[in-house]
Amino acid sequence: MTRLFNDPADFREELIEGFVAAYGRLVRRVPDASGVMAVDAPQPGKVSVVVGGGSGHYPAFCGYVGPGLAAAAVMGNVFAAPSAEQVYRVTKAVASDAGVLYCYGNYSGDVLNFDMAELRCQDEGIDVRTVRVTDDVASAPRGQEEERRGIAGDFFVFKIAGAAAARGDALDEVERLARKANDRTRSFGVAFGGCTLPGQSAPLFTVAPGRMELGLGVHGEPGIQSSHMRPAREVADLLLDTLLADAPADSGSRVAVLLNGLGSTQYEEMFVLYKDINRRLLTEGLTPYKPIVNEMVTSLDMAGCSLTLCWLDDELTTLLDAPCASAAYTNM
C-alpha cells in the first residue's frame, strides 16, 4: 500500500522536490524538467551517463546520480517511461563535449522515448549513444537476450558506465564497457506479494498465500510460473539454477552479486537467503566479489527479491571498485 501522498497526480513532482531537498549536496533539479543532475555535471571532456525510467523503483533512478555514477536521471511518472521531451531537456542540461550515454532498462516505453530524444539530440550535434539493460532471464529465452527487460542489473551497468565516464574514457569506450557489463549480467526474481500504485485501493496483482511467483516483472507483469512457497535454501537453489543455466560463455569465476529487495522484504530474511546463495556459489566454484544485499531496484511496496550476478574480469572489477557518491550507493 502506498500511504503517503497528497494528490496522486503530483506524486512524481513532489518526490523529485523532496529528493532534491534531502540530497542537495549530491544533486540538483534539472531546470524545467522531470529529472535531477549531479552537482558536478556536466564535466568538460567527460562523458555524461544519463539513466532513467518510471518512478516507483527507488533507488532507481535518481538515487544513482552523483560523482562517479550517473550524471543525470530522467524521471517518469510511477511505472511510466519519461517522455521524449523530458529526456531531451535533461540531456541538453548535462551534455558535455565528450558526449552522452543513455543507460536504461529495456522497456518499449523507455526505448521509444529515449530513442526519439536521441535522434533529436543527434540532429543538434550532440553525440548520444545507448546501452539498454537486458538482465532479466525470465523475460526472453537464451538466444534472444536483446529482447529481455532490465531489472536490478541496472545497478552494475550504471556503476561501470559511470566509473568509465568519470575516469575520462571516450564515448566509444564508455559505451563498450557498459555493453560488456550488460552482456555479463543476469538476474532472476521471485515475488510473494503485489504492489499498490499511489491513490489505488487495490494492489496491481496478488500472490495467493503460501505461493510465490517466479520471474515476475518490476511493474506487476505476472510471473512466468507459480510455485508453492519453499524454504529459503530451496529458493536460493531455484534462483541460482536459473542464473547458472544462463551464464555467459567463458565468463570466469569471479562474480559481483546483488541480492535485491523489491520493496517490502525484510533485510534479515534476505541475509538468511544470502547464506544459502553464498554456500551454493562456493560449491559451484564461483567467487562472490563484494556482495550487496540491499534494495537497489524496487517496485513500490512489492514483496520479493531478485538475484543478480555480474561475471567480472579485471577491467570490470576496476570500474566496480572505483569511487563514487550518490544518495543510494557510495564507494570511497
Add this chain to the structure above:
Amino acid sequence: MSSPQIAGAVVRRWLALALETVAAHEEELGRLDAAAGDGDHGATMVRGLRAAVAAAEKVNGSDGQLLAAAGAAFADAAGGASGALVGALLTTTGRTLGDGPYDTPSVVKALQAGLTMVKRLGKAQPGDKTLIDALQPFVDALAAQPPDQPLAAAWRAALPAARQGAAATASMVAKRGRSAKLGERSLGHADPGAVSLALLLQAAEAVLPSATDR
C-alpha cells in the same frame, strides 16, 4: 468544414469530448491494462488528454495546427509508450492535415501518415495486439468510403471497424510492449491501447460537422 466555423473549433471540441469519454472508461482501461501490465493506461490517457486540451486552448490556428500541438502536449504529459505513440499519431495527422481542406480524402491521407508513423516508431504490425489493431481497420474502412461522401458520414460508417478491431485483440497474443513478455498469458483480454484508441475515434463522431465538407 461547414461555415461559419471558428478555426480549430472542431479539434477543441473533439479533445474535450475525448477526455470526457476516456475519463468515463478510466477504470475499465486500468483493469484491462492490469491483466498484462501495470494498470495505469486509463490514468495515463486522462493525464495526456488533459494536457492536450490545455495546449489546444493556448494555440490560435487551424484544426491541423491545433491537433499537432495537442499531440506534443499529450506525449509529454502521458509519458510511456502510449504517450509517445498516441502523441505521434496526433502530431503527424495534424501536420499532414495542415490548414485543410478537411474533406474525406485529406483526412484519410493524414490518418494514413499518422498510422505509418505509429508503425515505424512502435515497430509493430497489425495482429501484434496494439492500438494499430483498432487504427488500421478504421483507416482502411474510411479510405473505402466514396471520396465525395461528407466526412461525418464516412467517419460514422468506418467506426464499427475500429470497435471490432479493438475487440478482436482479446484473441491475440501480444508481440510488442510490456505484455509481450507474457506470451500466451496475454490471451483473453483486449489490448487497452486499442480500446482507448477506438474511444478517441468514437468521440470524434459527434463533433464532425454533419453538413458538407468544404
